[in-house]
Amino acid sequence: MSFDFRIADITLHEAGRHQIRLAEHEMPGLMALREEYAEEQPLKGARIAGSLHMTVQTAVLIETLTALGAEVRWASCNIFSTQDEAAAAVVVGAHGTAEDPQGVPVFAWKNETLEEYWWTASQIFLWPGADEDPQQGANMILDDGGDATLLVHKGVEFEAAGAVPSATADDPYEYTVILETLRSSLAENPKRWTGVASALRGVTEETTTGVNRLYQLANEDQLLFPAINVNDAVTKSKFDNKYGIRHSLPDGIMRATDVLLAGKTAVIAGYGDVGKGAAEALQGQGSRVVITEIDPINALQAAMDGFQVAVLNDVISTGDIFITTTGGKDIISADQMQQMKDKAIVGNVGHFDNELDIAGLAEIEGVEKVEIKPQVHEWVFPNAGGRSIIVLSEGRLLNLGNATGHPSFVMSASFTNQVMAQIELFAKSHKADYSGHDTYRNGVYVLPKLLDEKVARLHLDALGVGLTELTKEQADYLGLDVAGPYKPDHYRY
């Protein structure tokens, strides 16, 4: 077997393989699916274009997809998040060598430029022969954040228009890069994306941002294929947001700063699932946690959980640590950062880096930015007697930038949802040869609750959990099936 790929250094594959082996032990859901579907091979014939952080955990996901019969091409969905040894190990495969790689084409490395990033996003669709016959190309997308899906939709749009528009002055720089990427593509093949879209049976999407984009497309009736919203599975959103952050937030702060969290006042913006995990983590380390919130329900929850809830300006000069978890923007302004205590620590685990006004910081006249170590910067304010703050990961997700993101067990739950969603959609898309009553048409779906419960079920043994089984009589009394699902759809867990 021989194939195209582009990664940082293929000789890292052995180190990556060790880590994959350990991660497999922490990803019981994926390993159980490999076993359950070893014979059936439900993804045989699936050609999956994957765009998701190329980490060790994703390596286990990719190798689960191939173990179920799929062919796969992969890129990362973030310019910084690739773990180079994981990428190498996936390319080499469990039985290949650096000289004779036998794994999966991967286009990803740590620290890509934006131009490189969108080039890799294109590569996952460029299957050999697909330009000639789209049916030989990708028929599924596995997406995180929606960039792969965006590329297809924009490609189709511009191909229909016959040309790629010029960027305007207001467009963010990244959009310029996307336009340029597609401009080259149209030059090479003016019907490429139209072909790709025709062959795609659907997409399974990992995150809130991607899901929001999908609902928008669906509402505007522009969605080109069915989509499964993996993000809102209970075993995804209530698990990786809360329990993932509870792990990776203190991990990131500690690796970055080695600062004792005990006794510090930690201000956490947002008390959604991420904020809840963050608050629990820091309280567990002896910090005094203060919450800021815009939603009165979440604010009341925070109060009931024993936390002070305040507006930011009331604690701006007494907090020692400030963490944003909101998904919103301009949560902490540059002006507010100047009011903080000397050496206050500022970081973000929400979504985009615009939760913190880092751009505003840089514009302060005379401000000095000192790199303490990679991803840890001291911003020294002018005329402030040396007063400075410590900014983590330049305002990007610090749990990824300063630590290693969500741990394997949490990702196992998310990714088990992903694999089940791929199986479901590959078989039952209206663009597959399927005409059952549960055919998926263009639209956005969540997985049935029974599958959500199955994901949980596959993770219990590893933790030694003894699960009680309803008797038939008890189930009847509750109006339930013994095998589930056990809760109404509106149940909040």
Add this chain to the structure above:
Amino acid sequence: MSFDFRIADITLHEAGRHQIRLAEHEMPGLMALREEYAEEQPLKGARIAGSLHMTVQTAVLIETLTALGAEVRWASCNIFSTQDEAAAAVVVGAHGTAEDPQGVPVFAWKNETLEEYWWTASQIFLWPGADEDPQQGANMILDDGGDATLLVHKGVEFEAAGAVPSATADDPYEYTVILETLRSSLAENPKRWTGVASALRGVTEETTTGVNRLYQLANEDQLLFPAINVNDAVTKSKFDNKYGIRHSLPDGIMRATDVLLAGKTAVIAGYGDVGKGAAEALQGQGSRVVITEIDPINALQAAMDGFQVAVLNDVISTGDIFITTTGGKDIISADQMQQMKDKAIVGNVGHFDNELDIAGLAEIEGVEKVEIKPQVHEWVFPNAGGRSIIVLSEGRLLNLGNATGHPSFVMSASFTNQVMAQIELFAKSHKADYSGHDTYRNGVYVLPKLLDEKVARLHLDALGVGLTELTKEQADYLGLDVAGPYKPDHYRY
């Protein structure tokens, strides 16, 4: 003013009034509604038949309803839960005296028989003149558990049939009582319930059980009027279940037994909202908490929260305290209770008393039941060297039986939802003179999220919470209105 009522002792009203005054301070949501609607009087013309535990908190609810213009008749929805001094105070009213009561007709006292209970349930519909002209009777129900609603539906059913059927051998005793109650009613007035139903604009229902009955009626197309499901408001289900139990479970165990919870192994059946509150409460007291669960998602949550999750039989002989929170039945069998450690404590905060097989206990030959004090019984097993267990509240809700149930602040959130639901339904029922686009037809509805958020909002000041307000720009970025609602409907909090 003069009116009918039946309570335990009207001279208790002063004690009740003190408690109501203190409870008002803890029920800021209700007090805020009184202020907001003082002029508008949105419940003017409403005649509410209320069936809900006649406690001090309910007294504040009742007086809020009347402050908004409603007329009210009230019964308790549980034979044990009436606080006699609260009933007395409601009858007397804030400005009446025992000799000249000026409050609200109440039919409730602690420790009713089943016959008495269903008599009181009838009384809340017997408004003066209503038998002659149903439009002078109740036009709204405020229900908890659905008994008042059931009575109307069964009455209508039997009146249509022209007769009340005989109970069969399989019917529970309580059903026999209901039939007898309606048989007398038909004898008095064979069209009473048909008239009542015709005048009713709707019901607002407090709990899961009642809500389930409503959905069943709606699914079978037999619902006689619109219903608002108050139970599933976030500020109800996620608050009184979790935070209410976290308070009242240890309160109940301590008042009942004075046993140190620290170091004890506490087995909690169920890790829903009630189970979560229970687990947190007992862990906060130093118990080692073990969870049993049937739902793999909740089981995984329990494990992630650090609790051992086991099947009951594996911990039956090592647990010191056993608490059911499930809403199911036969959670702990009499046989399992015999396997427990000497003096193990057994109680229920789920729903009905059949979570524990108390009936089975009583059938053990030679078992001895010793009353330690009211609502605390020791069951001594035969031929077991004096080994015994302690059963709280005879298997009924121990937080009500051994303590005083949910505290005022928690009930304030629930009841603020109730009042808003009454206002909504009274005005917009299709049986009212209303034909707006949001008319409520026969069916089951939840309150709009904006009202849910309002309930939370009304409780923040009392806790000194500083709520952050979105800027217009931030709201636009998130696709939200500055004033809310802030979350999609499927958001789980």
Add this chain to the structure above:
Amino acid sequence: MSFDFRIADITLHEAGRHQIRLAEHEMPGLMALREEYAEEQPLKGARIAGSLHMTVQTAVLIETLTALGAEVRWASCNIFSTQDEAAAAVVVGAHGTAEDPQGVPVFAWKNETLEEYWWTASQIFLWPGADEDPQQGANMILDDGGDATLLVHKGVEFEAAGAVPSATADDPYEYTVILETLRSSLAENPKRWTGVASALRGVTEETTTGVNRLYQLANEDQLLFPAINVNDAVTKSKFDNKYGIRHSLPDGIMRATDVLLAGKTAVIAGYGDVGKGAAEALQGQGSRVVITEIDPINALQAAMDGFQVAVLNDVISTGDIFITTTGGKDIISADQMQQMKDKAIVGNVGHFDNELDIAGLAEIEGVEKVEIKPQVHEWVFPNAGGRSIIVLSEGRLLNLGNATGHPSFVMSASFTNQVMAQIELFAKSHKADYSGHDTYRNGVYVLPKLLDEKVARLHLDALGVGLTELTKEQADYLGLDVAGPYKPDHYRY
């Protein structure tokens, strides 16, 4: 058997016996001593004058002492703390009846006057025949707070002086009562206390206050017999202070007020063992806890444990609940209480009621004191629009006044220390026929660490604890004996 006693109502003995039986199950240390010493009867010949809260737990203590061979006379050490049914049960004994009591002489009832209190304190020394022959009277004291010990020392002092002095204007009223009590005594028998003191082999003292008095006497060389300081056993001070309060503080607040603790700001004065237990309890209920401290070490501990540490005036108007735990005085002044939020709750679990300036409250002109229920008072401030605070137990220990004090398991550890101390001192006092190398002379002693460890050991089985045993090799490596003691004396646990 026939004997003198004075209690509230002997017919309560059956209720008391039930409670004693349940308490025995929670007091494994005492029950183990009964078994261990059943044959040896190490307290045979001991005549113990006991002065300690006459509760159910104390009943188990008393019956343990008699099971080990002792004769006992008992009074309570607090005018409010007697549980009348426990007193009755002790008088009747396990095998007696109300008509034919066969237990122990008890002089105690709930709500004694100060005159009655000091009369009961005298009674425990008035053994039949002892006035004639002191050697037939008490030879041991078991004391709590030191009142019994004080009476003997003052009696001896005044008998030596030949007269009881008059009280001065500055003396507290209680001292006047003591003087009067002794004046009557000297009139009856001018050498009574001199005789009593000559026969006493020693005292075992339960609390800090009593221990402080003993050290003072010892330092002034006026101690008339040896004393064992039970208070400072690890299994006493680190257990009943912290774990006892963690139980009984929320219990007391809930029984008194039914107020939801979640979301409330609770200000706790003091972060010693009692304060630590209080803080943990309220945090476990979802309160936001703020600590005040005078000791920088404890203040730093509080901060490291995640609590805000502030001076009282900075939180006086934002706190909802104020609890003193200090043992000091004037912790919250009447003026500060006037600055509190409406309906703030104020209580004390420290030591004396002078931690709160209740006297100062009463002196505010126009203040109104409303009894909500026994031990719960609302103080309404004049000209404050009805603003009021809720004071628990009139400033006395609210965990005793509003709940039932420390639970049995915690008292079992304390009382197991007491019994071992009685055995030790009865046998080895220099006033016994003992001349071993570990003879106790007049002075204050703590129990050897090995006995402290034994107390802990006797409580492990009940909690299902598996204790690891050192191998000989491991013990040698650590320079320890396999059987303990395991820690140096300065170890802080």
Add this chain to the structure above:
Amino acid sequence: MSFDFRIADITLHEAGRHQIRLAEHEMPGLMALREEYAEEQPLKGARIAGSLHMTVQTAVLIETLTALGAEVRWASCNIFSTQDEAAAAVVVGAHGTAEDPQGVPVFAWKNETLEEYWWTASQIFLWPGADEDPQQGANMILDDGGDATLLVHKGVEFEAAGAVPSATADDPYEYTVILETLRSSLAENPKRWTGVASALRGVTEETTTGVNRLYQLANEDQLLFPAINVNDAVTKSKFDNKYGIRHSLPDGIMRATDVLLAGKTAVIAGYGDVGKGAAEALQGQGSRVVITEIDPINALQAAMDGFQVAVLNDVISTGDIFITTTGGKDIISADQMQQMKDKAIVGNVGHFDNELDIAGLAEIEGVEKVEIKPQVHEWVFPNAGGRSIIVLSEGRLLNLGNATGHPSFVMSASFTNQVMAQIELFAKSHKADYSGHDTYRNGVYVLPKLLDEKVARLHLDALGVGLTELTKEQADYLGLDVAGPYKPDHYRY
């Protein structure tokens, strides 16, 4: 200035200086001493031989000692613990350059051999000219673990004997190295250590192990100079043990394995201060914590804190993570490690690496040791289907080996004690020109409680703590001085 030193790479000094600057912000106690004693220069004339982990925090300690007038030579007390950039920065000093270092002679680098280690230990005593005139050499030791003190005592012993004995077969290898080191020394100068000892005014010792050695020497009357036991200051033992480990244990496990701690069963051997911190940390991350203990008092504490307490063999096959915190040996045997679950994680934060039988592991025939990354090894058992365990830091302190040890704030408390102890002993040793009533003679002392309280006091401002001050009246009531000390010596905090 020019001087001898040996470190890894002096060019690292700039990176080290950044870290020192940030650490200074987290070490308010040391910075406060620099300010307080800037003029007085109490360590002028002190020549300190320091042996303590050469980390960033120690750099702040060293520069505090020199800021107070001392001259210093430094070695690490552990072959792995040196942070090379810290060593470089100390050598260069705040105002020097790599070419012209102006700091302090340091003999330390990461990963020393044992031979190198004992060479560095000698170097701190080899002050220029000291071999000729011992009074020009070190007059103080600052020791951690007692190796520097041991070297002096052994040197004196062998010099007195005239020769260094040969190692026996039973001696550990390290002892052979010590003997060889001294053999060379005697060859160079047969009176070196006798001279060194004569000039030494005393030692201040950081840890339990070192302190135990000192008490042993003192008991055998062989201590050559006075010693201050810094370890048992409250602000040391109760702070760095508990709060330090609470930070650095999860930090170490996360950096080493990236494994989600939530839901895992973590078995912690020992519930002393280190075990308490470990248990709290892992519980805070959602682990289910099980404790093993030999001391019944600590075992009872663990139970009261809600943890399961078991013997190791009962949980050996269900635990996911095993952490030793005991200071003992053979806590987990190789045989027990073979019974663990696949991929169980095993680590030590107690004292020596013999808590885990790593040697025994290596002796298992056919066992395979795979390095996952430095300090993280997988041990694959033979004939076990690939079953393996993960051992951290080869059984040595994982919080140092896999993370960066205790954070600065915690070390600030310890080191503030150290500096105060150096000041005290340098001035008041009987070997100084001092003859006050508080002269320190050969023996082991703890610092007065007032200084302990001062250490705490110096750390409060940084955390925003508001400390309450006693009034004179309150202090009198408690029999205290307004300024402290506030507790009796036996108080346990």
